[in-house]
Structure formats: C-alpha cells, structure tokens
Amino acid sequence: MNTNTAVTTPNSVTASRLEGSLRALAGLPGRIPDSLIALVGRFSIAAVFWKSGQTKIQGFAVDIVSGEFQLGVPRLSDSVVALFRDEYRLPLVSPEVAAPLAAFAEHLFPLLILLGLATRFSAAALLVMTMTIQLLVYPDAYPTHGVWATVLLFLVAKGAGTFSLDHLIARRFDLKP
Secondary structure: OOOOOOOOOHHHHHHHHHHHHHHHHHHOHHHOOHHHHHHHHHHHHHHHHHHHHHOOEEOOEEEOOOOEEEOOOOEEOOOHHHHHHHHHOOOOOOHHHHHHHHHHHHHHHHHHHHHOOOHHHHHHHHHHHHHHHHHHHOHHHHHHHHHHHHHHHHHHHHOOOOOOHHHHHHHHOOOOO
C-alpha cells in the first residue's frame, strides 16, 4: 500500500485557490509602473517647492490647483531678505544673495521636474536644497524633509519616466533614458 498518495479534498482545493488569490493580490503593488510613481512624485514635489518659491516673490502668481493666476513681472518680496537674515541664517552666503537664488531655484527646478525635463539634474539640485534646509535651517523637520528626499532620490535614480520630455528626447535621439 502506498501511503504517499495525495488525497484531494474540497478543503484542500479551496485552500489552494485562496492561496493563489492571495499571492496574486500581494503581487499587484509590484506591478505599479515606475512611470506612474514618478509622475505623481514629480507633481507633488514640484508643488512643494513652487509654493515655497511663490512666498518669496510678488507680481507673479500661478497656482493651477487653486486657480490663482497673476501674470506680471516677478520681484523679490519685501520681507524675504529679512527672512534669510533673521530666520534662515545660512553660513557662507549673504541673505542678499541667498534670497533671490532660492526664489529662482524654487521656480526653475520644480517647473523642469513637472515637465520632466532635466529631471535628474533638477531633482539633485532640490535634494541639495532639502539637505541644506534640514541641516542648517530646520533640523527638527526631518519627517517632512525625509519624504521630500525620498521622492527626489527616486527621481534622481529612476528619472522622470515615460510621461516626460526627457523620455521623448531620449527616444528621438535614441539615447538610453
């Protein structure tokens, strides 16, 4: 008599189907395309820095979510140099230089990231800005800056994804993305 013969019972068939269904369900998150993650990350991180940049200027405001549009010649807000002097206090860079540089960077790099153009470079630039803010300005804000850094590191490592100008340029010139 062979005792190694497997007996199939309705319970074992049900358990096997349940196990297969659970494995399939557990595998779904791994099928989320990097390009979708990059697109959501690009929009989100661009909004964070764009909104910060908007607080530093007057005469020009664009917020597509709230519908605010004020098209004009941007200029530095009256209080932003004082903010860099009194609150941010960056070493090695004067407030008169740091304020316009930050305002410019917080508009240029988010725009490039949103378009998916020079994404890795722009994300790296904002990552340096994030690290500067974390280490020199707001060291207790590490939970927020950690999230920013995670998104920016993803963009540096993986690029902008399929839905980007970087991808179109790479395809046009047969470059590796």
